[in-house]
Amino acid sequence: MSSNESAAGIAHVYRGTFVHATYHTAVEILEDRLLGVDTEGKIAFIGSGKEVDRLSQKWGFEAFAVTQLGQHEFFMPGMVDTHIHASQYSYAGTALDMPLLQWLNMYTFPVEACYKDLEFARNVYTHVVKRTLRNGTTTACYFATIHTDASLLLGQIANDLGQRALVGKVCMDTNNFIPHYKETPDESELETNRFIGELLKKKYPLVRPVVTPRFAPSCSATLLGHLGEIAQNNDLHIQSHISETKEEVSLVKELFPDYDSYTDVYHRHNLLTDKTVMAHGCHLTDGELKLFRETGASIAHCPNSNISLCSGMLDVRRVLNHKVKLGLGTDVAGGYSPSMLDAVRRTLDTSKALTIQDTQYHTLTFEEVFRLATLGGSQALSLDENTGNFEVGKDFDALRVNTDAAGGPIDLINHGEGPKVLLEKFLNLGLFYFPLSIPCSGDDRNIVEVYVAGKRVVPFVERP
Numbered sequence: 001m002s003s004n005e006s007a008a009g010i011a012h013v014y015r016g017t018f019v020h021a022t023y024h025t026a027v028e029i030l031e032d033r034l035l036g037v038d039t040e041g042k043i044a045f046i047g048s049g050k051e052v053d054r055l056s057q058k059w060g061f062e063a064f065a066v067t068q069l070g071q072h073e074f075f076m077p078g079m080v081d082t083h084i085h086a087s088q089y090s091y092a093g094t095a096l097d098m099p100l101l102q103w104l105n106m107y108t109f110p111v112e113a114c115y116k117d118l119e120f121a122r123n124v125y126t127h128v129v130k131r132t133l134r135n136g137t138t139t140a141c142y143f144a145t146i147h148t149d150a151s152l153l154l155g156q157i158a159n160d161l162g163q164r165a166l167v168g169k170v171c172m173d174t175n176n177f178i179p180h181y182k183e184t185p186d187e188s189e190l191e192t193n194r195f196i197g198e199l200l201k202k203k204y205p206l207v208r209p210v211v212t213p214r215f216a217p218s219c220s221a222t223l224l225g226h227l228g229e230i231a232q233n234n235d236l237h238i239q240s241h242i243s244e245t246k247e248e249v250s251l252v253k254e255l256f257p258d259y260d261s262y263t264d265v266y267h268r269h270n271l272l273t274d275k276t277v278m279a280h281g282c283h284l285t286d287g288e289l290k291l292f293r294e295t296g297a298s299i300a301h302c303p304n305s306n307i308s309l310c311s312g313m314l315d316v317r318r319v320l321n322h323k324v325k326l327g328l329g330t331d332v333a334g335g336y337s338p339s340m341l342d343a344v345r346r347t348l349d350t351s352k353a354l355t356i357q358d359t360q361y362h363t364l365t366f367e368e369v370f371r372l373a374t375l376g377g378s379q380a381l382s383l384d385e386n387t388g389n390f391e392v393g394k395d396f397d398a399l400r401v402n403t404d405a406a407g408g409p410i411d412l413i414n415h416g417e418g419p420k421v422l423l424e425k426f427l428n429l430g431l432f433y434f435p436l437s438i439p440c441s442g443d444d445r446n447i448v449e450v451y452v453a454g455k456r457v458v459p460f461v462e463r464p
């Protein structure tokens with residue numbers, strides 16, 4: 001047995017087409033492969049479908065127990081939403097008529113204040129975890145609210161429904177508009193420590209805490225300092241927002257006059273590390289991107305939100321040229337869609353809008369964006385040792401896609417479309433699954449199953 005071969009037994013074997021990104025290739029297509037998942041949910045082997053007899057002997061599974069994919073089906077890695085506000089899901093699809101800073105005061109803070117009520121929280125958080133799983137988000141990096149108990153509940157719900165998640169209790173000690181929706185720096189520090197301690201004590205296998213200063217305009221230097229220390233002492237992930245709008249960048253200059261830049265504010269409080277993900281970054285300078293590169297911090301590109309709130313258009317090509325890690329995010333509810341397929345489409349749209357402005361622009365390809373939605377997201381969250389593609393040894397986080405669902409949105413005109421065309425059609429046209437309680441015939445959804453760490457989590461198994 002070689003060093004990356006599994007010692008656990010084989011639980012499932014699938015045969016068919018597998019499409020994923022690698023560190024070298026944006027889209028690698030593996031046709032007629034057998035993929036074995038061990039009892040711990042990890043990918044134990046990938047081999048040729050023609051070698052089923054040899055592999056079944058070697059790995060000890062029955063050839064008849066192999067799940068065979070259909071002609072128009074493929075597996076792709078689950079998608080990674082690097083930035084989503086679970087607490088804002090209740091008003092997703094509404095309230096997009098103001099710029100960021102007014103939008104926060106008018107819509108966001110009043111809603112987030114409601115999460116003191118745990119039943120309200122349970123209802124919204126159950127909906128958002130189920131919705132994102134059905135949409136193919138196998139890993140989500142969540143903002144909750146300032147409320148510790150409701151944030152712990154979000155972690156529990158993600159665990160119970162089987163989603164891989166980073167969960168952040170939001171920290172903020174400045175709020176001039178709704179004074180009761182904030183904490184003191186000491187409360188925030190204390191509650192962040194309680195949140196981390198209690199979440200880790202649960203030992204959920206796929207859910208981890210993430211230190212979450214809302215953004216510099218909502219946090220004093222004292223609070224940022226506390227949070228940098230907590231993250232450093234516990235080797236934790238960090239998430240926040242940066243340079244989303246020009247107005248916000250000017251405000252940070254006013255609030256933090258002694259710092260070189262917005263990025264410097266976070267950097268000098270130990271909040272830029274290789275486990276940091278910052279949302280947006282539309283207006284970062286070259287110098288700031290250099291600091292991202294040096295520290296290993298990443299950017300969550302949230303194109304729906306950037307357009308919906310008229311914040312800016314992130315030049316993803318420029319970020320990639322700086323060799324800064326980048327994943328995609330929905331940023332619900334600044335972004336109106338919780339679907340990562342939407343994030344893929346808006347990423348391509350934004351890149352094409354930049355091309356309209358400058359015809360020499362090096363437009364992103366759908367293959368590159370596919371990589372950003374999967375492997376790129378897992379790298380941005382520093383989770384790529386465990387997820388992001390179909391490498392042996394990683395967890396099996398996967399979507400079973402059927403591009404030929406009866407009555408679905410994808411027309412396969414000549415039925416000779418190869419896997420790459422099927423992938424492109426799915427990314428641009430595909431829809432997600434509908435609960436099994438509704439009859440499948442005539443269903444128009446294309447993500448028919450979702451797996452996280454080897455476990456099928458969609459369709460949901462309703463508890464009696």
Ligand SMILES: Nc1nc2[nH]cnc2c(=O)[nH]1
Pocket residue numbers: 085100104108214215241244305331334
């Ligand atoms: N889009 C977005 N930007 C923010 N900046 C600070 N808070 C938020 C938020 O909730 N949404």
Ligand SMILES: [Zn+2]
Pocket residue numbers: 083085241279331334
């Ligand atoms: Zn956000």
